[in-house]
Amino acid sequence: MFLTKLKEFNKFDIILASNSPRRKELLESLKINFRIIPSDFDESSLDPVKFSTVNEYVLENSKQKGLTVMNKLNSENQKPDLIISCDTVISAKIEQEIPEDLKNNPVFLQIGDRFVMGKPKTKENSFKMLSFLSGKQHNVISGVTLLFPKFSSDENCITFSNSTSVFFKNLSTESINAYIDTSEPIDKAGGYAIQGLGVCLIEKIDGSWSNVVGFPLSEFCEKVSEKFEEIEKKK
Amino acid sequence: MFLTKLKEFNKFDIILASNSPRRKELLESLKINFRIIPSDFDESSLDPVKFSTVNEYVLENSKQKGLTVMNKLNSENQKPDLIISCDTVISAKIEQEIPEDLKNNPVFLQIGDRFVMGKPKTKENSFKMLSFLSGKQHNVISGVTLLFPKFSSDENCITFSNSTSVFFKNLSTESINAYIDTSEPIDKAGGYAIQGLGVCLIEKIDGSWSNVVGFPLSEFCEKVSEKFEEIEKKK
Numbered sequence: 001m002f003l004t005k006l007k008e009f010n011k012f013d014i015i016l017a018s019n020s021p022r023r024k025e026l027l028e029s030l031k032i033n034f035r036i037i038p039s040d041f042d043e044s045s046l047d048p049v050k051f052s053t054v055n056e057y058v059l060e061n062s063k064q065k066g067l068t069v070m071n072k073l074n075s076e077n078q079k080p081d082l083i084i085s086c087d088t089v090i091s092a093k094i095e096q097e098i099p100e101d102l103k104n105n106p107v108f109l110q111i112g113d114r115f116v117m118g119k120p121k122t123k124e125n126s127f128k129m130l131s132f133l134s135g136k137q138h139n140v141i142s143g144v145t146l147l148f149p150k151f152s153s154d155e156n157c158i159t160f161s162n163s164t165s166v167f168f169k170n171l172s173t174e175s176i177n178a179y180i181d182t183s184e185p186i187d188k189a190g191g192y193a194i195q196g197l198g199v200c201l202i203e204k205i206d207g208s209w210s211n212v213v214g215f216p217l218s219e220f221c222e223k224v225s226e227k228f229e230e231i232e233k234k235k
Numbered sequence: 236m237f238l239t240k241l242k243e244f245n246k247f248d249i250i251l252a253s254n255s256p257r258r259k260e261l262l263e264s265l266k267i268n269f270r271i272i273p274s275d276f277d278e279s280s281l282d283p284v285k286f287s288t289v290n291e292y293v294l295e296n297s298k299q300k301g302l303t304v305m306n307k308l309n310s311e312n313q314k315p316d317l318i319i320s321c322d323t324v325i326s327a328k329i330e331q332e333i334p335e336d337l338k339n340n341p342v343f344l345q346i347g348d349r350f351v352m353g354k355p356k357t358k359e360n361s362f363k364m365l366s367f368l369s370g371k372q373h374n375v376i377s378g379v380t381l382l383f384p385k386f387s388s389d390e391n392c393i394t395f396s397n398s399t400s401v402f403f404k405n406l407s408t409e410s411i412n413a414y415i416d417t418s419e420p421i422d423k424a425g426g427y428a429i430q431g432l433g434v435c436l437i438e439k440i441d442g443s444w445s446n447v448v449g450f451p452l453s454e455f456c457e458k459v460s461e462k463f464e465e466i467e468k469k470k
Contacts, residue, residue, distance in 0.1 A: 001406075002435050003413040029431055031417075171236075178238040182266070196264055199445060200237050200456040209444035210434060221435040 002221035005228055006031070012081035017069040022195065022214045023086060030217065037073070039065035039085060048109040048116065054091045055161045057111055058143030061087035063159055066145040074149065082224070083147040088214045090117040090129075090190030092138035102128065119187045126185035127176060130201070133190060134171040140164045140190075140212045146224060160223055162216035164207030166194075171201060189214075237456035240463055241266070247316035252304040257430065257449045258321060265452065272308070274300035274320060283344040283351065289326045290396045292346055293378030296322035298394055301380040309384065317459070318382040323449045325352040325364075325425030327373035337363065354422045361420035362411060365436070368425060369406040375399045375425075375447045381459060386466075395458055397451035399442030401429075406436060424449075 002009075010033055016023060019038035027034060041064045051057040066085035073080065091114045102108045107118040107125050120126040146158040171179075184198060185191035192198035194205075194212045210217040237244075245268055251258060254273035262269060276299045286292040301320035308315065326349045337343045342353040342360050355361040381393040406414075419433060420426035427433035429440075429447045445452040 001410040001413070003410050003417070003432065004407075006413065006417070006432075029434070031432060172239075175236040175238050178236070178241065182238070182241070194444075197238065197241075197266060199264070199452045202453055204442050205444065206441045207439050209429075209440065217434045218437055 002030075002225040005225050008228070009224075015069060015073070015080045015083045017066050017083055017085040020214055026210050026213060026215045026217055027084070030221070034084075035080075037069050039068045041065045041068040043087075048111050051111050054089065054111050054114055054116055054139075054141050055143070055163075057116065058087045058089055058141055059145070059159045059161055060143070062143040062145040063157070066147045070147050070149050079149045081148065081150060083145075083149065084220075085145045085147070086142055086215050088140060088142040088189055088211070090133075090138055091115065091141050092117070092133065092136060102132075117190045119189050120185060120191045121187065123180050123186075126180050126191040129191035130171060130176045130179065130185065131173075133168045133192075133201075134176070135168060137165055137167050138190070140166055142211050142214070142216050144216065144220060144223075146220075146227065148227070158223055158227060160219060162208060162211045162219050164205055164209070164211045166205050166212060167203040168201055169203050175201075237265075237460040240460050243463070244459075250304060250308070250315045250318045252301050252318055252320040255449055261445050261448060261450045261452055262319070265456070269319075270315075272304050274303045276300045276303040278322075283346050286346050289324065289346050289349055289351055289374075289376050290378065290398075292351065293322045293324055293376055294380070294394050294396055295378070297378040297380040298392070301382045305382050305384050314384045316383065316385060318380075318384065319455070320380045320382075321377055321450050323375060323377040323424055323446070325368075325373055326350065326376050327352070327368065327371060337367075352425045354424055355420060355426045356422065358415050358421075361415050361426040364426035365406060365411045365414065365420065366408075368403045368427075368436075369411070370403060372400055372402050373425070375401055377446050377449070377451050379451065379455060379458075381455075381462065383462070393458055393462055395454060397443060397446045397454050399440055399444070399446045401440050401447060402438040403436055404438050410436075 014034040016027055016034050016036050017039045062085045066083050069083055094113055094115055107120055109116040117129050120129055141163045143161045148156045182197055184193050184196050192201055208216050208218055249269040251262055251269050251271050252274045297320045301318050305318055329348055329350055342355055344351040352364050355364055376398045378396045383391045417432055419428050419431050443451050443453055
C-alpha cells in the first residue's frame with residue numbers, strides 16, 4: 001500500500017503535468033515532493049466524435065498531456081521517475097433532444113449519449129451548464145496517466161479512470177444567478193467548484209471527493225503503489 | 236437559498252463556537268465573515284448511557300457547546316446574530332461481542348448497538364480504531380446547533396444532524412502502522428483524516444465530504460437560509 005512506501009516515494013523525481021492549483025493542492029495533501037511542468041498539449045485537437053465513451057476520451061486526453069511533457073523532458077535528456085497527468089470532465093446523460101442553443105456550443109461536447117461539459121468562459125455558458133445540471137445526477141470523470149520514463153515503452157505507462165456521482169439540488173434561476181455573480185463558475189468544469197461555494201448546490205456525492213475537485217487521490221495511491229511493488233519484485 | 240443571501244449574511248455577527256482548524260477552513264470556503272469563540276463545555280459530562288441513538292448524542296453535545304458560548308456572551312451583554320456549534324463522531328455498528336480490550340476504553344463509547352469513536356491520544360488506540368474500521372462501512376455523524384441570540388427562546392435554536400457513509404479499504408497491519416507513523420491519527424475522530432493521508436484508506440464515501448472533515452456545509456447553508464427567510468417574512 002502507498003502508505004508503507006511513503007519514504008521511498010519521496011526519493012523519486014515526480015512531475016505533475018498540470019497547471020491546476022487544485023490538483024497541486026490535492027497532491028500536496030499526500031505529503032509527497034513533486035515538480036510542476038504543465039503540458040502544452042492542445043486539448044481541442046482531440047475530436048470527440050472519434051470516441052464512443054467519455055472514459056476513452058479522458059484517458060486519451062490525459063495520456064497526450066503526459067506524453068507531451070515526457071517528450072519535452074526527453075529532448076532535454078531528463079528522465080524523471082514519474083509523470084502524472086490527468087483530465088477531469090463533467091458528464092451528464094442527454095435525456096431529451098438537444099436544445100438548439102447547445103447543439104453547436106463548443107463547451108457542450110457530445111460523446112455517445114452524453115454531454116461532456118468543459119469550462120465556461122462566459123456567464124451565459126455558466127448559466128446553461130448549471131441549469132442543465134440542476135435537480136439531476138451527473139458524473140465527474142477523470143482519466144489519469146502515470147508515465148515511468150525510466151522503463152521500457154511496454155511497461156512505462158498506466159492509465160485509469162475514476163467516476164463520482166454528484167447529485168445537484170433543484171436550483172432556482174435566482175440561485176444560479178447569485179452563484180454566477182460570485183465569479184466561481186468561470187473556468188471550472190461544469191461551471192461549479194465543490195471545494196468552494198459550489199458545495200451549496202450539491203445534495204450529495206457517491207464516490208471520491210478529490211476526483212470531483214480534479215484528481216482521484218485514493219485510486220492514484222493504489223495504482224502507483226501496485227506499480228512500485230511490481231518494480232521491486234523484478235529487482 | 237444561501238447563495239442569494241450572501242451579501243446580507245456578511246453583515247451579521249457570526250460566531251463559530253469551535254477550536255477546530257478544519258471547521259474554520261470549511262466555513263471560510265463559504266466566504267462568510269465570522270469570529271471564533273471556542274466552547275469550554277466539558278463533553279465528558281454527557282453520559283452516553285442516557286442516549287438511545289448517536290444522533291441524539293451529537294445533537295445534545297453540539298447544543299451544549301453552543302449554549303455555553305451564548306451564556307458567556309450574554310453575561311458580557313453581547314448578542315451576536317448567529318452562534319454555530321457542531322459535534323462530529325465516527326459511528327460503527329457493533330456486529331459481534333465487544334472485545335475485552337475495548338469494553339472499558341473511554342474512546343469507544345457504546346450507544347445502542349453502535350460504537351461511537353472519539354479521538355485517540357495514543358498509537359495503541361489509533362491502531363484499535365483503524366483495525367476496527369478496516370474493510371467496513373461506518374458513518375460520520377455531525378450534530379449542528381444554530382443559535383440566534385437576538386430572538387426569543389422559542390425560536391432562537393435550530394438543530395440538525397447529518398450522516399455520511401464511509402467505506403474503508405481492507406487495511407493490512409503494515410499499512411495501519413505506516414499510517415500511525417505519520418502521526419495523523421492522533422486526535423482525529425476515528426483515528427483518520429480524510430483531508431490528509433487518510434484518503435488512502437478510503438474506498439469511497441456516500442453523502443457529504445465536508446461532514447466527514449467535520450462540518451456539513453451544504454446542509455448548514457440550507458438550514459440557515461431557511462431561517463433567514465422565515466425572519467424576513469415576519470418583518
